[in-house]
Amino acid sequence: MNNDYQDFIKKVYKKTGIDLSCYKEAQMKRRLTSLYEKKGFKNFQQFFDAMEMDQTVLNEFLDRMTINVSEFYRNGKRWEVLKNKIIPQLLAKSKRLKVWSAACSTGEEPYTIAMVLSHFMPLSQIKILATDIDENVIKRAKIGIYPERSLAEVPEDIKRKFFTKEGLFYKVNDEVKRTVTFKKHNLLADPFESNFDLIVCRNVLIYFTEDAKEILYKKFSAALKPGGILFVGSTEQIFNPHLYGLKSEDTFFYLKI
Template sequence: MSNDYLEFIASIKKKTGIDLSLYKEAQMKRRLTSLYEKKGYQDFNDFFKGIMADEKLYYEFLDRMTINVSEFYRNAKRWEVLQEKILPQLLSQNKRLKIWSAACSTGEEPYTIAMVLSNIKSLSDISILATDIDENAIARAKVGTYPDRSLQEVPDLIKKKYFTKEGIFNKIDDSVKKTVTFKKQNLLADSFEQNFDLIVCRNVLIYFTEEAKNTLYQKFSSALRPGGILFVGSTEQIFNPNSYGLETEDTFFYRKL
């Protein structure tokens, strides 16, 4: 590993909390070198100074290094069901909901939950736990800037209300950011908090083995209060919800018995 890249990694970690050494070096170095050459920088030292002096370049660097691309309001129809059916039911039982976005990646999902809930109650009354195993994804989530492609499904009114255009990026409003607490967590190894009204874990379990999925469904079910809801992704239908103490509430929504 060249010295200037090593120094660059150390400087970026100190400045942003993002640890580039967790990524495959050859791949990441290639991505970043092509960006700095395109921008007219000579080496990584120069490039780091540029990033620190130019916010637009900093966001472009973040976009280039992000491998896991997620979206706001992914599968928008399901979020409509959440807003119109599931949340009113949950709020009729409990005015202040305990909500967890599990495997939250770069933050699109927990921020979507907050924006959907903001149609029903004030943002100041909303608090969401968001966890992921990837510290870099969490660091990106806390920055809260996203490329246009992440916002394709966001309703226009919500976009106008909660996003500000900054060059080629969209910055999410601080009022939304304040509703979410991010923590590092390994879903398989770590214990879960209890008594959640709503757990959202979407488009993640497809990467796990059947055995791991079984373990996680059991853990999620135990972490829900009776009557609480588990919301999964559109490739992750649970075919035997009863074996986890759950019943189907709607497509991709499961209620704890």
């Protein structure tokens, strides 16, 4: 059975450039096994054959392996720190901020960043790069329509200002959408741009192995300008930030030394 999964890892890498061996095996295997069983396949070999034949199955695989749990202002207290402490600190050094939302999923995160930045500058001056490995979620992010539960943590004034209610859903206003450029990007395989003031990568690193995390911390650090900030998720504390040229600036915020 394990060989079946190892073969699957190799074939998926060849087909998609996604290296499943960088993800925690037990978690990923469990997630994918439940998907293929639900679809009536007996093993990873049958699952892969189906992915070869049918784009829909491949898309479902991508959706399942990229963990699309996202909402606006997720863990609201951290966004308060970003607004009240981190951004003023960054703007003291540079009037225009280069910002990246890495592994942005369905777009809640980069749009939240734009809304936070709008306290400091007009939306027309905000530019955010948002990337994800999964083209399906990028398509959904570009549409910018969300169920009410995605907005549970959004402050009322922000909800009124930047969203339009359409039936049971909320649509992000176009001027917010225009601040974000979405691109497909594989964190482990693709090169990173550089000179970022702020990189936000939250609730993604927990799914990677320790080795893969180390590689990513180094790449993120190299992509930041000195004094730039890496903002990670609430279960993703970096225990030896100095190994990557970073130091803790606040809980879950790391400054490039």
